[in-house]
Amino acid sequence: MRTSKKNLGTLIIIGGHEDKEGECVILKEVAKYLKNGPLVIATVASKEPEDYFADYQKAFAKLNITDLTHLYIHDRAETADEAKIKQLDNVNGIFFSGGDQLRISSQIGDTPFETRIHEIYESGGVIAGTSAGASVMGETMLIKGSNSESHRIGDLHLAPGLRLIRNVIIDQHFAERGRIGRLLGAVALNPRILGIGIDEDTAIVVKGREFCVLGKGAVYVVEGASVTYSNIAEAEHKRTLSMFDVRLHILSQGDCFSLDKRRPISSGSLEKSVLLEKQAAEEIRISKQKDRKTGRRK
DSSP states (O other): OOOSSOOOOEEEEEOSOOOSSSOOHHHHHHHHHHTTOOEEEEOTTOSOHHHHHHHHHHHHHTTTOOOEEEEOOSSGGGGGOHHHHGGGTTOSEEEEOSSOHHHHHHHHTTSHHHHHHHHHHHTTOEEEEETHHHHTTBSEEEEEEOOSSSOBTTOEEEEEOOOSBTTEEEEESTTTTTOHHHHHHHHHHOTTSEEEEEOTTEEEEEETTEEEEEESSOEEEEEOTTOOEEOTTTSOTTOBOOEESOEEEEEOTTOEEETTTTEETTSOOHHHHHHHHHHHHHHHHHHHHHHHHHHHHO
């Protein structure tokens, strides 16, 4: 059973390759929200779970976080193991490592483990994830798609995520792997969702329906509600995507975003943005008229 009274905790969604040896800004943020409680390192996505756990054990030890438990699930049948489920008892946080996000959702989706993860989050805990562990946070996740900059129709595979953050699809290693095209493709398939692309060593810290950016890189938010046309439904397979009037926000450390208003929190209203666009179009029109008059005088 899910908890009926929700005191939502914090999601820390990381674009991969977070710093583990220097200032460890993002891992410090995870430690802050643990409030000295135990942390489960879930390496479910990985084929080399022991190596991942050893890396995080070493990194968190530098931050005086030593109460760590390693959670790995070999196959879906293990999710019925009471001893495994008890690993999530009395913990303040879970950290999902990288690997293959489909392993996470296919192994623990719609099991007592997923229920328990939601209970931890809904009772104020912290759920963090990097790389594959970031993608799985949304209700829909990207599991396959070309890294080429221009999206080709049909070159995209989606699957259900863990639904910790609604109406959002997340991509990671974003600028480093040239993933803007496939995120645009995902939003074209479902303009209701926000596409969020997160660079490496960069995270969004989600509290309620707002997030703030932490780390060295950028976060790209693709908003498709304003789209007036795309060829996603009519064009033939492998045709390059066309998409008109899509909005793109680029945020860096300290910038915050409202998921409900679908706007950066420090920005002006959407109406002001539209007004500026109209003013720019009018200035171009006036400039062209002046050019034509000058040309006639010559």
